[in-house]
Amino acid sequence: MTLEVQRDSEHEFVGRNERGAEVRIGRNGQAGSFSPAELLQIAAAGCSAVTAEALITRRVGEDSKFRVEVSADRREGASELDAVYVNFDVPLDGLDQAQREALAAAVDRAIERLCTVSRTLKKGIPVNETFPIA
Template sequence: MKGYGVAELSVERIGTHEFLGRNDRGAIVRIGRAGADGSFSPGELLQIATAGCTAVTTEELITRRAGDDARMVATVTHERAEGGREYQRLEVLLRADLDFLDEDTRRRVIRAMRTAVERQCTVSRTVERGAQVGLTIVPA
């Protein structure tokens, strides 16, 4: 389903357990099973989307104070029940050099960053609320 301002997305099988994800802007990502060389598993893509959304959402708050060359790294880990087929928790760790700020300003910036993610990060909000997923299968 294509919405206003949303890229057309597709995933095409290119080999055994090998797929290419594409958008209409020319970006490509390799998708495969967990542990496959040179590709992301679907679960890894969900995790990296969560970390990426956090980074994109907070970037302006960081660069406004630290400058356009500010370094930031968002990493993500997951928890899954033994034998479980879904993640129980995703934990994003955002590292950004804010040491040059005084303690009060740093606290306010971190609070603003957290609020921005809670209000604007589409991926985190979707995961937290549990979006429904529909499936239509069309014989080729």
């Protein structure tokens, strides 16, 4: 699968996949776009949500809505994140305490085993860039 990022104008880029999806990318604070660091966080939250969806809907209802919020620690002026925090907001009214704890444990296990983004961030992989010089 090929992904690309194309510059549209100053500080404005569009990321695309082969299925026709697009995402606006810009500098931190750029109106109407995500910064690259925000996309990294969204990827972590999205991967967790997709991974946990079946577990959650099976226990709280197939039509249930839930949110996954994400934030990060970043030192002032740093060009890296120090930690990413993924927090689920799931309506658990119909579950007793033991069921809630079992669901939380199952979600944690699934994310640890299956979430490509979180697993990759925890692993810390090399990123290699190439730039044409010839």
